[in-house]
């Protein structure tokens with residue numbers, strides 16, 4: 001059996017694959033947003049000096065780092081609706097269960113990334129902000145956080161890629177993301193190579209787009225004046241023009 | 245009979261210290277760093293503080309700037325106790341929100357500048373105005389530019405700290421503290437982290453400030469600056485102010501053995 005290019009290309013542009021890829025990315029994006037939000041507060045708790053804030057934050061990280069993501073998804077989808085009627089209603093779809101489940105697990109990892117990013121900002125920064133008379137919240141938002149974000153960006157990009165891949169775990173709760181889409185096709189046609197190759201292409205495209213986006217965001221956080229770059233460029237081209 | 249206390253009251257407000265520190269104590273891990281510091285400064289005065297490394301000069305300034313709580317003692321700004329409140333004879337530290345408000349009146353310049361690297365020079369100076377005093381962006385920018393002009397850096401307004409020399413960064417840091425119009429400016433070894441050839445430009449700015457009447461406390465190792473600009477020079481050692489006198493007396497006729505010893509090392 002040879003690699004059938006036609007089947008491969010057909011699948012590559014099929015709406016099923018595009019939808020599957022979209023679901024994978026959407027789950028990853030929403031899970032990361034949730035994880036960053038929860039992770040930020042967990043990180044604040046873990047860097048706090050108050051035991052009352054520290055203990056629950058530590059417990060969160062301890063718990064969700066220990067439990068496999070797959071188990072969390074199964075609990076979210078199967079156990080939760082049994083225990084709490086609120087989750088047995090129509091709104092609770094595999095998609096929602098997947099992004100919340102992955103987000104909860106990922107929050108433990110984001111908390112650690114954010115915590116080390118916050119700690120790596122020089123103490124003198126908050127000191128200078130406080131000396132200006134800024135409130136603790138203002139110091140966090142205007143001084144510490146912008147610098148911590150820059151440090152947290154590269155590892156967060158890694159986490160996002162991880163989440164795109166982890167979204168395939170949600171096949172156990174019958175979410176039709178990218179890999180499930182490929183698997184379903186394979187089960188009918190047995191064209192393993194063509195269907196899996198199409199999935200590979202999609203994963204590569206997703207990660208490539210992310211890498212470009214990440215580069216653009218990181219450039220925003222380099223903190224050098226564009227004015228200067230433009231000027232030197234203008235100067236360079238002016239001298240070139242003068243030479244020719 | 246009634247007029248007498250009134251007139252002395254007036255005299256007191258005119259001659260009242262801007263900053264007055266009484267019996268300040270501070271210990272870290274059981275090690276006492278400040279052992280009852282007494283210090284006061286009047287409007288327009290420049291006080292230089294010399295002292296051996298690790299003796300607690302930075303600690304003293306951080307406490308004066310309300311950046312850390314004192315274990316004991318009082319800090320008065322224009323006659324009012326700051327940093328603590330006394331209720332029913334019990335002294336308690338004020339909450340961070342209240343401290344933040346009180347800190348606006350005290351400017352602080354750090355040894356390592358501590359400029360915000362994610363903001364341009366102008367934005368560094370503006371931040372206190374926009375996020376503390378609630379000044380509008382346009383007004384803040386205008387005011388910040390005036391301050392940068394004062395420290396001779398208006399042409400570097402849109403540069404980031406990483407694009408400025410150490411001397412330029414410290415001058416921006418001075419502008420950043422100055423823009424909030426503090427009652428007193430505290431300098432913690434402002435030139436110690438600078439290459440020798442950059443020290444002069446920062447000291448020049450500080451000398452200009454002094455000439456304009458700014459009340460300043462300067463912890464420094466720059467003996468020449470202290471003798472030329474300061475109204476009084478102090479020696480800080482062993483957790484207390486050991487000696488305090490006009491520069492001429494301090495450097496040429498020191499009263500204390502420890503001052504003589506210290507001066508023999510720096511000269």
Ligand SMILES: Nc1ncnc2c1ncn2[C@@H]1O[C@H](COP(=O)(O)OP(=O)(O)OP(=O)(O)O)[C@@H](O)[C@H]1O
Nearest residue numbers: 272273277295296297298299300301302303304433
């Ligand atoms: N936050 C802190 N925690 C623990 N110990 C501290 C702290 N800050 C200062 N110390 C200690 O207090 C002592 C005085 O420190 P401080 O920085 O005030 O001295 P200094 O006179 O400013 O010295 P230098 O000339 O080196 O700047 C030192 O022994 C230092 O180790």
Ligand SMILES: [Mg+2]
Nearest residue numbers: 301302303433
């Ligand atoms: Mg010091």
